[in-house]
Amino acid sequence: MSSDYPPVPVVYNNNSGNWRFDEVKVLSLPSATTPVSPDFSTHTKGLINPDGIMAVIPGSLPRTILYISKTLAGQGSPAGVPQCAVASPLNGKINQDYEVVRLATTTDGVNFTDLGVTNLTNPNDITYTGIRYASPNGSIVQLANGNLGLFYGAGNCLDGDSDAFHAIVYAETSPANLANWTIINNITSNPIASIAPMTVNGTTYPTSTPVVGPAQSWFGGRVYAPMAIYSDPQHVNLIFDGYDAGYVGGSDYTSYRTVGHATLQIGNNTIQ
Secondary structure, rough: EEEOOOOOOOEEOOOOOOOOOOOOOOOOOOOOOOOOOOOOOOOOOOOOEEEEEEEEEOOOOOEEEEEEEOOOOOOOOOOOOOOOOOOOOOOOOOOOOOOEEEEEOOOOEEEEEEEEEEEOOOOOOOOOOOOOOEOOOOOOOOOOOOOEEEEEEEEOOOOOOOOOOOEEEEEEEEEOOOOEEEEEEEEOOOOOOOOOOOEEOEEEOOOOOOOOOOHHHHHHEEEEEEEEEEOOOOOEEEEEEEOOOHHOOOOOOHHHHHEEEEEEEEOOOOOO
């Protein structure tokens, strides 16, 4: 995945205010209404420790999803899982949450059948280069060759936060192989976007320039929530969120959330 234009993401709201959409509930009624319960919502069944749905597989029937399964530290995480050895250089914390990305199917949006774990995260990875955490706000595009491209937020022991706001990464697979993805743009090796560089023990992360270019101030503190919109067989429009770099140090709370945009080029439409 490469940038097709000058690698400068565009700020949507021009730092003039904050956009935040959380737990939006949309209700509608058919033209021929029938009496219903006043409570329109219900919780899902069958998902394992769900923290949120990452993405829906396009065209899947029954509907297939990727979702985040998270177990908080000390709440029954599997025994023997390696933990981040030291407090993260970014926030000074040791995070021991256990998190994986799982597959599930549903026919009604309420009752799900879990299909197992994917390789989109590695909860045993305690390095500063692997993807230990993922956020439940990814986006899938269908490529011209039939494969699927997934954008999602990623994190590791460098930031020590299972909310996974360190970088936006990209992976591809075929619809027949949803449990195993090829990660093309990793968290430190050519990520799509990343927070401001950090140097730890003589190594600067990320180790290569992100696709959208070096971090700008408005997403130097956090970068997350990618939404990819298919433009044509060679291009994808990517909308993502960011926190100002000053927010991390606790010194800037004035206008720290921003929504931005970048146009990306899809290599050769194949898994590289």
